[in-house]
Amino acid sequence: MSAIKGKGPIYDPGLCRCCGTMKKCRVLNVEYENSGKKEVYSDMMMDCFGLLLSHLDGKPSERLVCATCVLRLREAVGFRQQVLQCEEAFIQMKMYDIDNEERQIEERIICIPKVEMDEVKTEPQDRESDVGSLSGDALADTGDYGDDELIKSETCNDDTNSDDLPLQCIKKDSASLKRLELKRQRVRTSAMMMKKLPMSKLQQMMRERxxxxxxxxxxxxxxxxxxxxxxxxxxxxxxxxxxxxxxxxxxxxxxxxxxxxxxxxxxxxxxxxxxxxxxxxxxxxxxxxxxxxxxxxxxxxxxxxxxxxxxxxxxxxxxxxxxxxxxxxxxxxxxxxxxxxxxxxxxxHFSNYVCETCGLGFVDKARFVMHQQRHDVGDFPCETCGKIFKAQYNRDLHIDRVHNKRGRVYCPKCDMKLMSYPQKLKHLVEVHGEEPLSFPCSMCDKVCDTRRTLTIHRRKDHLKDYRYECQCCGQKFFTRFALNNHMPTHTGERNYKCKVCEKSYPRLKTLKDHMRIHTNDRRYRCHICGQAFIQNCSLKGHMKSQHPEYG
Structure with missing residues (x-):
């Protein structure tokens, strides 16, 4: 059964391709919206894990994913994005360090003071002999100035602006080349010893992500x-x-x-x-x-x-x-x-975490996780009595109330634990003297004792909010439980079997009524003659036949 919602199709129940459980599911390769962002779960799996799922062009019921797996996938994608962002920031900072170092070296080279002309005046034949005595490595270290550049520098006259072209006006002799080489070595050494950007700045930028x-x-x-x-x-x-x-x-x-x-x-x-x-x-x-x-x-x-x-x-x-x-x-x-x-x-006011099943919002993850336990549908047996529950929350509640005799509802005045919310209200009135709470309906004269009862009354009696529709006959029901009880009329399933006589029934309630036959639980008693019956229908038949005047 599928329902079309504003954020995409929902199949309830459906078989999840990622964990193999029957839950409320979404379609893997259909676009959904989450907090204003579009997401396709099959694409997210491909981007995050490199997994290419098969048979994504088949029936929608064969390519489903449940809400629990969607949450885990979102966390994985978020972690991947976080790692990539931090790596990008680290690379950018390292590149900035390298560019900054190279720029500083260039600035230091440009700022080398000019060589005074009177320091390099020598005879031409001496300059040529000294240049010839220099090694190739020394010439290479001068900034790749070869013979052509050195010869060109001889044409520079004294009127040349040495601040704009400091290296071109250096005379071709061994003394000036040696001094230039020493200056270049000092520049390289100081650049290597130059303090880089502090690591604290890089760490701060990564922390801010x-x-x-x-x-x-x-x-x-x-x-x-x-x-x-x-x-x-x-x-x-x-x-x-x-x-x-x-x-x-x-x-x-x-x-x-x-x-x-x-x-x-x-x-x-x-x-x-x-x-x-x-x-x-x-x-x-x-x-x-x-x-x-x-x-x-x-x-x-x-x-x-x-x-x-x-x-x-x-x-x-x-x-x-x-x-x-x-x-x-x-x-x-x-x-x-x-x-x-x-x-x-x-x-x-702060719906930071929204339940995808019922739409309720919660402030923090602890409240959200506690609430989601109520939607975890499966088979959760009680280890004490063997009773099977559809939700873990209901199983734990049963163990506390029935077997451990421990209440889970706290009194706000004395921290006493009570078995149920109505017991807490009764306790507040009888022990602490509070006025009984009442919640009147604004549409009729009905007064409810709890806010939940009032909400159900409004939805059911006034708003006619029967949101669960049978796909076979179109009949609508107020709760999913009522719809599930109705479905055996179409499927003919009788999944509830008596362990004593092996007679089967389509509904659990009918089986429980049948079990009173084996336990001789005669709870329906005639208020006129006192005769007791196992089932209510037997009492009604007795009233019609034996006491028609009270019918």
């Missing part, structure tokens, strides 16, 4: 020369970036950081994640100028104090303005009940 170096330099400039407070977080607790001490009050965190930790000791330890900064106070540490806006501080620190800051690189910081009793977004002023919700909200 590395985005990680630019990112770290920008962060260090902001932290070292302003009063911003870097911090980390663990759920709803604020931690000192330097020593990890825990704080509930942001004011105490700022006072602790300013009094005990000097900004020059700051080091970027979260290399893959963004740095959280409390911008309640910015100001300049160098001159004490009052500054409230981070952009104004960047202009001030570069123009007034001449500090280095790379404006063409995207900031890797999360801005906050924290107070104890109010968690407000520093960008859109939306209020949140606790810090964890505010931190999660920042994904909406």
């Amino acid at each position: 590395d985005p990680a170096y630019i990112r770290e330099t920008n962060i260090l400039t902001i932290v070292e020369f302003s009063y911003v407070c870097p911090f980390k977080c663990r759920h709803n607790h604020l931690l000192c970036y330097y020593c990890g001490e825990n704080f509930q009050d942001p004011l105490l965190l700022r006072q602790h950081t300013e009094s005990l930790h000097h900004p020059k000791k700051f080091k970027v330890t979260e290399t893959k994640n963004v740095i959280k900064l409390d911008l309640t106070r910015i100001d300049c540490r160098l001159c004490g100028a009052g500054i409230d806006n981070l952009e104004d501080f960047k202009k001030h620190i570069t123009s007034v104090h001449r500090k280095k800051y790379y404006y063409n690189h995207k900031d890797s910081i999360l801005p906050f303005r924290l107070t104890k009793h109010e968690m407000k977004c520093a960008l859109c002023d939306v209020l949140f009940p606790y810090f964890h919700a505010l931190n999660k909200h920042m994904n909406e």
